[in-house]
Amino acid sequence: MATLASEAQRPAMSRFERYLSLWVAACIAVGIGLGHILPEAFAVIAAAEIARVNLVVAVLIWLMIVPMLLKIDFAALGAVRQHWKGVGVTLFVNWAVKPFSMAALGTLFLGWLFAPLLPASEIPSYIAGLILLAAAPCTAMVFVWSNLCDGEPAYTLSQVALNDVLMIFLFAPLVGLLLGVAAITVPWDTLLLSVALYIMVPVIVAQLFRRAVLANGGQAALDGLLACLGPVSLVALLATLLLLFGFQGEQILSQPLVIALIAVPILIQVYFNAGIAYWLSRRFGVAWCVAAPAALIGASNFFELAVAAAISLFGLQSGAALATVVGVLVEVPVMLSVISIVKRTRGWYERGAMA
DSSP: OHHHHHHHTOOOOOHHHHTHHHHHHHHHHHHHHHHHHOHHHHHHHHHOEETTEEHHHHHHHHHHHHHHHTTOOGGGGGGGGGGHHHHHHHHHIIIIIHHHHHHHHHHHIIIIITGGGSOGGGHHHHHHHHHHHHTSBOOHHHHHHHHHTTOOHHHHHHHHHHHHHHHHHHHHHHHHHHHHHTTOOOOHHHHHHHHIIIIIHHHHHHHHHHHHHHHHHHHHHHHHHHHHHHHHHHHHHHHHHHHHHHHHHHHHHHOTTHHHHHHHHHHHHHHHHHHHHHHHHHHTTOOHHHHHHHHHHHHOBOHHHHHHHHHHHHOTTSHHHHHHHHHHHHHHHHHHHHHHHHHHTHHHHHHHHTO
16 A cells, blocks of 8 residues: 555654654743743733633644644554554553553552642642543654654554544543542533544544545655644644743742652553553564554553643643643653663564564
């Protein structure tokens, strides 16, 4: 298939993407500074809301999400049969393990161990942000991770397409369930609006636009468009983070340990879920070129969606929004370390998978 060949030849992580954590750190500093210097401007932005959806952030979120969804070819779902064991492992980790493990780790660390060091009124919101982060499996960045570890492109493409479909139906019920268990009030109308606004509509728009581009210019035109839109997506992400930290600045300055403490359960769950996916793949005899991206897909998050949902559900200045931003901060270095681990253990993996 031409689509799969194109995916196999996709470029490695760009320098801009590789240093995403550095740019996020810069946005933290700039956002906090601007929030302190220009509080009136941020107040105007915060007031631009309709049905609890901030219009400025909504535009930025769409600029983040739609270019990523353009990469997805839902025709690739037919390739699921070729790698059904790897797909099964990833689905199990993404939907039956990761959200629940994150809720448990968030409650353990933020709700108990670290509670004396955190503002008590924000702890439920922090935990909610972690739940939103874990309930959204990663999409576009997985292509980069898979390419860096020589993963099977057909598996990666079909798995991401399947996760996008499942998110439409599972994200809201799963988030609602876990927030309810954590005794956090679930604004169902806003949650369902977020699913429609940030999953269903972008998926439909992206697929219609993708088909139009392919019909008029073929794969070369689509590849060129994606190359142009890639920076737009990341710049929109950074602009959103700048706004978030502009609103969160005073809280962060008064509680400098908050970001580090929120990062602890995120780090643990990434390695925990990647390890489960990698170990299960080995037990079931999955080829390493599928097991490597399976571990990465099982561990990473669709942080753009999590940020959008947190803002819609809890507001720009909420602890939930801050928690999802911490996920963005740690994503790149942590996932690069997971890639290093799976590549270094390839010999061990293949000896066990063949046994």
